[in-house]
Amino acid sequence: LDERILALGGSAGSSLGTGGMATKLRAAQIATAAGCDMVIANGADPDLLYSIAAGKAVGTKFHASKE
Numbered sequence: 001l002d003e004r005i006l007a008l009g010g011s012a013g014s015s016l017g018t019g020g021m022a023t024k025l026r027a028a029q030i031a032t033a034a035g036c037d038m039v040i041a042n043g044a045d046p047d048l049l050y051s052i053a054a055g056k057a058v059g060t061k062f063h064a065s066k067e
Helices: 003-009 019-032 048-053
Strands: 038-040 060-062
Touching: 003 048, 003 060, 038 048
Parallel strands: none
Antiparallel strands: 038 060
8 A cells, every 4th residue: 555545545534434545544554564454345234244254355455465
């Protein structure tokens, strides 16, 4: 996740929630730098967690950094 991608996230929040896309992208940057994969998915559908755990293509997956 470089600065160009982070800039696409816009500001940190909106009237609809406490964390905007910028916050989610920053979390992805932290998680992947720590060696963890991360998925950003629709939080309105908790059943998606089962699909993510099963390895299905849901949301946007960020792979752990190999550095």
